[in-house]
Amino acid sequence: MRVTTPLFVGLIATAAEALVVTRATIDKCLVDSGVPIDTKGDEGWVRDVAPFNIRLPYLPTAISVPLTTAHIQKSVLCGKKLGIKVSAKSGGHSYASFGFGGENGHLVIELDRMYNVTLDAKTKIATVQPGARLGHVATVLYEQYNRAIAHGTCPGVGISGHFLHGGFGFSSHMHGLALDFVESVTVVLADGSVVEASSSKNSDLLWAIKGAGSNFGIVASWKLSTFEAPDALTRFGVTLGWNKSTAVAGLEAVEAYAKFKAPREINFRVGDYGKGSPAIEGLYYGTQAQWRKDIAPLLDTLPAGWNISETRTLNWIESVISYSNYDNVDWITPSPQENFYAKSLALKGLNGTSAQNFVNYYFDVANNVVDRFWFFQLDVHGGKTSQITKVSNSETAYAHRDKLYLVQFYDRYENNETYPASSFGFLDGWVDTVTEPLPKSDWGAYANYADARLPRATAEQLYYGVNLPKLQKLKAKYDPKQLFYYPQGLSPAT
């Protein structure tokens, strides 16, 4: 039996057969609308269907590959007409494969052929297409215009996922989150209309886009402010030499410094990459001599055993390259795939029992996990002088401006075998022991380090905190039928 409309899919014998019929229907709608597509099995399809996180592969029903805003709009209209969920994929680096919708069967709009970057000479505002990757944006802005934006370190990450949910990096203490650079956006809404969102037009949409953007429409173009690329920055490293009896005091010294003494110019984290030796790494807006003066109040209070391991003067693009772990960041293709599980915490502090629990777990459990690669990163995100905390939690949808730290926990297997279910407990246990003593208002999670295992309501609460009720109302306004659904997507207010 041949069935021509997806309404009859439920009557077909096998799921595989249903998918074939539905794919043909969607592909036809796209092709009839003049939208470029990947055909299942062709080179483009094979590349576009590969998830960054090998642990979470999903099979789209169809993949459109727009080159224009009109192509994006027509893709959304096909999804709407045929009753199929639509997901935008920019760089495809979602930890939970949300660019595929986090489940099988979506119409995926693959945006990464749209990566142009230009700058208005007078306003210094950049116009960026929605599938540009961070390293390409940084390279073009620097090489052609000597301008820059604060954002994360991985050159293959897509601008859209990153800027829609935060965007933290080694210039964020100084200049803010990536989303703080957003002036306005062009968005394709669930009803197929194309609108601008700025502080004067659809300002509620702009508010929502800056922190929870994947829920409201598809950004087809970004307008971003920029700053002049600095000539000389100091990259620095300090080994900490902590052991189980000094590490809590060490964390408390870091916390006191980060909260009250760190100048805005200092950007840093404490991290350990499975080596059993936590260290500081950072980027300072100033000379090495100024850095030594500004870091002294921290070094003076750290437990004995620390050493300065690195001080290097770098220009802007050298600093971006140096923290990318690659030789060149001008990327228009995805990063190598990884097979991993990750979690995050946004914390007001890490002291007392919570810090003791973190340290005990690090020394007693994590340091004994030797059969794969894991790391933690404790990013200094807030504090008195941080540019991120200059605005309140409710000024944009990003709800963690009152948090001192963003913490990432990451656990990776070096091969393609299934991530064993028995291994989830490693990071789950670490996060549980840290948060167990804390009141709910002291912690959350970061949507850009999506943890696919959180139930929907928990994820909404942890990602969006105080902004959740307003976001759910806006979801009901802009996407009531959840065309842009994914398992941790916002539920519309009823």
Ligand SMILES: Cc1cc2nc3c(=O)[nH]c(=O)nc-3n(C[C@H](O)[C@H](O)[C@H](O)COP(=O)(O)OP(=O)(O)OC[C@H]3O[C@@H](n4cnc5c(N)ncnc54)[C@H](O)[C@@H]3O)c2cc1C
């Ligand atoms: C190697 C690596 C390093 C990282 N480093 C950092 C870091 O230093 N700092 C940091 O803050 N984060 C970092 N991240 C996390 C990163 O910010 C997120 O994974 C981000 O969401 C990825 O964006 P993307 O466009 O590549 O992902 P995608 O998977 O394409 O998209 C992510 C989400 O955004 C939605 N989306 C994509 N494009 C659009 C659009 N145009 N309109 C509406 N919705 C859209 C997708 O549907 C999906 O829900 C890193 C991730 C990786 C893999």
Ligand SMILES: *[C@@H]1O[C@H](CO)[C@@H](O)[C@H](O)[C@H]1NC(C)=O
């Ligand atoms: C990007 O810009 C180049 C040069 O102007 C143009 O030829 C190309 O079509 C643009 N690409 C897209 C996807 O808009």
Ligand SMILES: *[C@@H]1O[C@H](CO)[C@@H](O)[C@H](O)[C@H]1NC(C)=O
């Ligand atoms: C720091 O340097 C001192 C002296 O140079 C050395 O004894 C100590 O082991 C070093 N500590 C670390 C953590 O590298």
Ligand SMILES: *[C@@H]1O[C@H](CO)[C@@H](O)[C@H](O)[C@H]1NC(C)=O
């Ligand atoms: C921990 O480090 C401190 C400072 O270097 C040192 O005095 C102490 O002996 C160390 N303790 C253990 C158990 O190694």
Ligand SMILES: *[C@@H]1O[C@H](CO)[C@@H](O)[C@H](O)[C@H]1NC(C)=O
């Ligand atoms: C400890 O952390 C809490 C948040 O969990 C914070 O409110 C408090 O100020 C911190 N205490 C110190 C001494 O930094």
Ligand SMILES: *[C@@H]1O[C@H](CO)[C@@H](O)[C@H](O)[C@H]1NC(C)=O
């Ligand atoms: C994992 O799979 C990918 C694609 O399927 C392949 O390119 C890669 O070589 C594999 N890696 C390992 C370590 O097996």
